[in-house]
Amino acid sequence: MGPTAFADVEGFATEVPVARRLFAEADEALGYPVLDRFRDAEGDYSEYAQVAFLVTCLALAEWAEREALPARPGLCAGPSFGGKAAAAYVGCLSFADAVWMTARLARCVADYFSREHGDLVTHSFVRVAPETAERMFGELTARGRRADVACRVDRDFFMVTLSADDLPGLEKAIRAAGGLSLYTMRPPMHSPALARLRERAEKEVLAELEFAEPRLPVISDHDGSALTTGEQVRALLLDGFVRRMHWPETVAALRGRGVRTVCVAGPDGLFGRVPATTRNFEVVPVGPKRPLLGADRVAGPR
Incomplete structure (x- = not known):
């Protein structure tokens, strides 16, 4: 997740049926209109921006599987903020629970940094x-x-x-x-200094959720390990507060498992574009401005 303007997702969110459906479900889960709040929010990482990012990623992933990809993906990775979307995509959390978790974590983080580590x-x-x-x-x-x-x-x-x-x-x-x-x-991210934030997130948010077994392996963005249980995915989200994200190791793990094509589903100005990704994979970008961008680039199943 990077800074994303409301205008970057507005058309996709309001015109593409799968996006309209998921944003409506997010509104119901939270009890407020997500897009309206996102449009009026200040800051790049507000609660509403984070929820909108999650919903957009999942809507694009669903759209891509149906319209742009010749086969369903066999592995999933969700670097940094993308870990929440990955947990929902692989079925560890229901969509409603993932939306609730994202909003609650954003509030927890905002409250924590209003009191600690302001420097x-x-x-x-x-x-x-x-x-x-x-x-x-x-x-x-x-x-x-x-x-x-x-x-x-x-x-x-x-x-x-x-x-x-x-x-x-x-x-x-x-x-x-x-x-x-x-x-x-x-506020900052991915630092051992944030151990108390990890504890708060576990106690106040993730303790309320049950993580099911993932339907396909999640490749850790910390060390490239393959996560195959719900508890491992839960730990991945919590450890994201205190452990560094290491994309080259994630790339190496995907390559080692035979991956040659990746679909980057979501607003992306980074992971689908850096040389670590483009030199190792055929990249199929599926973003909210032009969701058809990658459809004609897929030669066949990988």
Whole structure:
């Protein structure tokens, strides 16, 4: 999930039957009109933006299976925020429960950060060699400062959680290394510092849900392991608060299981486009602006 404007999903959500149906079901599950709230919401990661992202991803996945793909997928991966959609897609949670969970987790996170870790952010940058990035992080930790790798998106694409006070120095080091800073997330994500948030999410939200066995394996975005039980998928969602996302390991695991084509279902400006993905797979992008984009690119079952 990245910053997504209401206009990016409005047409798909209101004109495509499967999207209209799922948004109506989400409205019923939450007791409010999701699209109306999303349109008026502030911030890239509001409760309403997160629910709209979940519903859009699942609607696009259902549409793609029926209209764009020659065969049903045999594996599923949901990096970072996509883990919630993955849990619903593989049947660990009902659609209504996944919608409820997404909204409740967003509220839990917002309340937590209104009280704790107000100084932490997650900063993304590219075009920095791994050894240089590790040296930057090491220089911060040697001074007793936090520098947790939140996401490894590609060989030279990182997200790091650190104090906002240390961000100007890091950005200067990134520029000196020939890199490019991209985006700073507030609140932060994927850091061991968020252990109490993980505990709250488990107690206040996921304890209310039962996770069924997945109908197909989920490839962990943490280490590439194959998750085949509901309890493993539940742990994946909770561990996302404190463990880094490692996309190259996820890619390697998919390749190792024979995957050569991936369908990226959802608003995507990242995972379907980075070289780690495009160099390893035939990518079928199925997004809300042009859901037919990938339909003619599929040569046959993979």
